Amino acid sequence: MKTIILSIPYSMSARNLLRSEAFSRLSKTFKVVILTPLHKDENFLREFSRENVVIKGLPKQHSLFFKVFRRALDIIEGCYFTQKTRLDTLLILEQCLKRSRPLTYWSRKAIGATFRPLLHTMRGLQGRFLCSSYYEDLLNEFAPSLVFLSHPIALEEFSIAFTARKKAVPVIALIHSWDNITAKSGIRTVTSNRPGRMLPMHFDKVIVWNKIVKKEIIDCYDYKSYDVFVTGVPQFDYYYNNDFSDRDTFIKQIGADPSKKLLLYSAGSPFILPKQDEVIEGLVKALQDNRFVVPSQLLIRTLPGADMTAVKEKYSKYKDVYVYQPAIANAAVAYNSGWQSGEESQRSLPESLLASDVTMNVTSTMSLDSVVLDRPTICIGFDGFENSSYYDSVVKHYDYTHYSNVMKTGGVQLAKSPDELISKINDYLKDPKMDSEGRERLRREQCYKVDGKAGVRIASFIVDFTKK
Structure with a gap:
C-alpha cells in the first residue's frame, strides 16, 4: 500500500479536506500520514483516526534569523507581485497602506525596489533554511508517493514542502480558498497591515475550486493548464x-x-x-x-x-x-x-x-x-x-x-x-x-459543480497521479 502525507495546518483545512469524501476515499486507498498541530488533541484524534491513518505533529520551529529573512522576503514579494499582476485587490491595498501608514509604505517600496534583483535568489535560499531533520526523518520513515498541502500559502507548510522537494517527493497543493491567489500576496494583506506572501514554489500539481482561480494561477504563476485541476468546493459536499x-x-x-x-x-x-x-x-x-x-x-x-x-x-x-x-x-x-x-x-x-x-x-x-x-x-x-x-x-x-x-x-x-x-x-x-x-x-x-462530488474528484485526481 502506497503512502501519502496530508498537511493540515488550520481548522478550516481540516473541515474542508478531512471532513470531505476526499479523506474517506484516500484513507481506504493509501496509508495516510496527517501532519497537524492537533496531533495530541483528543477530539481531533477521535474524529479522524483510522486503521490506515497515522497522525503526526506539524511543528513550526523557525529561527529568529529566518523570521527576519522571511519578513523581508514578504515585503519584496508583495511589491513584486503587485507590480507584476496589477490586480485590483493589490492596488487597492497598496493605496490603503500608503494613506494609513505612509512611512511603512515608502519603506516597503524602498526595500522592494532595492532587493528586487535578489528576489529569485532569496526565494531559492529559503528552501535551505526550511529543510528540516524532523521532516527528513518523516519522509525517510514513510517514503510517501506525494505530499499534499491544504493551505500552501501558510508558513506552517513551507518546511514539509521544501523538504519534500529536496528529496524528490512530488508536492500537490490545494489552493485553500477563492481569494488566495489575488488577495494574499500584496504589500499588505486584507485583514492586517502585515505584508502578504507568494506561493513558495512551483508545485507539481495544483487543485483549485473553480475555473476563475485556475486562470488566475496560470496568469500569475505561469502554470500550464494541464497542471491545474478544478474540483469544486469540497466543504460544500x-x-x-x-x-x-x-x-x-x-x-x-x-x-x-x-x-x-x-x-x-x-x-x-x-x-x-x-x-x-x-x-x-x-x-x-x-x-x-x-x-x-x-x-x-x-x-x-x-x-x-x-x-x-x-x-x-x-x-x-x-x-x-x-x-x-x-x-x-x-x-x-x-x-x-x-x-x-x-x-x-x-x-x-x-x-x-x-x-x-x-x-x-x-x-x-x-x-x-x-x-x-x-x-x-x-x-x-x-x-x-x-x-x-x-x-x-x-x-x-x-x-x-x-x-x-x-x-x-x-x-x-x-x-x-x-x-x-x-x-x-x-x-x-x-x-x-x-x-x-x-x-x-x-x-x-x-x-464549479455543486453535486456533492468535489471530494471524490480530489481523491480521484490524487489516485490517478500516483499511478503515473
Whole structure:
C-alpha cells in the first residue's frame, strides 16, 4: 500500500479536506500520514483516526534569523507581485497602506525596489533554511508517493514542502480558498497591515475550486493548464450529501419562533468593519420599530475563532434576537482553542442557512455558503451610522478581484446604508425568488459543480497521479 502525507495546518483545512469524501476515499486507498498541530488533541484524534491513518505533529520551529529573512522576503514579494499582476485587490491595498501608514509604505517600496534583483535568489535560499531533520526523518520513515498541502500559502507548510522537494517527493497543493491567489500576496494583506506572501514554489500539481482561480494561477504563476485541476468546493459536499433538520425544528432549537421570518447576520472581522456593533444595533432597532414587512427575528452568527462574548451579552437580552458562536472548525485561522468535533458542529452552519429567509454577511465566503443553498443574500457595504472614506471603508472590499466577480453575477445584493439594508431585506422577504438567476450563475462560476462530488474528484485526481 502506497503512502501519502496530508498537511493540515488550520481548522478550516481540516473541515474542508478531512471532513470531505476526499479523506474517506484516500484513507481506504493509501496509508495516510496527517501532519497537524492537533496531533495530541483528543477530539481531533477521535474524529479522524483510522486503521490506515497515522497522525503526526506539524511543528513550526523557525529561527529568529529566518523570521527576519522571511519578513523581508514578504515585503519584496508583495511589491513584486503587485507590480507584476496589477490586480485590483493589490492596488487597492497598496493605496490603503500608503494613506494609513505612509512611512511603512515608502519603506516597503524602498526595500522592494532595492532587493528586487535578489528576489529569485532569496526565494531559492529559503528552501535551505526550511529543510528540516524532523521532516527528513518523516519522509525517510514513510517514503510517501506525494505530499499534499491544504493551505500552501501558510508558513506552517513551507518546511514539509521544501523538504519534500529536496528529496524528490512530488508536492500537490490545494489552493485553500477563492481569494488566495489575488488577495494574499500584496504589500499588505486584507485583514492586517502585515505584508502578504507568494506561493513558495512551483508545485507539481495544483487543485483549485473553480475555473476563475485556475486562470488566475496560470496568469500569475505561469502554470500550464494541464497542471491545474478544478474540483469544486469540497466543504460544500456536506450540504449536498446530507439531510438536515427542517426549518421549524432548527428555529425551536435556538429558542426562536417558527412563525416569524428569520434574518441571519454573519459577523465579519473587526479589522474590516470596526463599527460592526452599529450595523447590528441598526438591525435590532429595526426589529423593535417593526420596520420589516412581516414579523421577523434576528440570528447573529459571531465570527468563528473570535471572542465575541460582548456581542452575545449585549444583544441576547433583546426580544427576537438570538446569538450563537460557531465551532472552531469554521475559522479561517490557525488552531487556537482545540478541535470541536462531532456532527453538531458541522450541521449548525447549513441548518442556520436553510432556516433563514434572508442572510447577511461582511465581504465573506458566507456569500457562497448562502447561495449554494439558494438563500437570498445581502452584503454589508456601509460602516455603521456614518460611512468612512473609500480606502477606510468596508465598501472597497467589494471591488477586490475575487469579490467583484461575485457582484457581477447579480447573485447577491450590496447594501450601502442602514436604510438600504432594511429596504433590501424587505424586498427579499416579499420576493425570495428575486436574483435566483444570479445565484445560479454565482454557483456555476465560483463553485464549479455543486453535486456533492468535489471530494471524490480530489481523491480521484490524487489516485490517478500516483499511478503515473
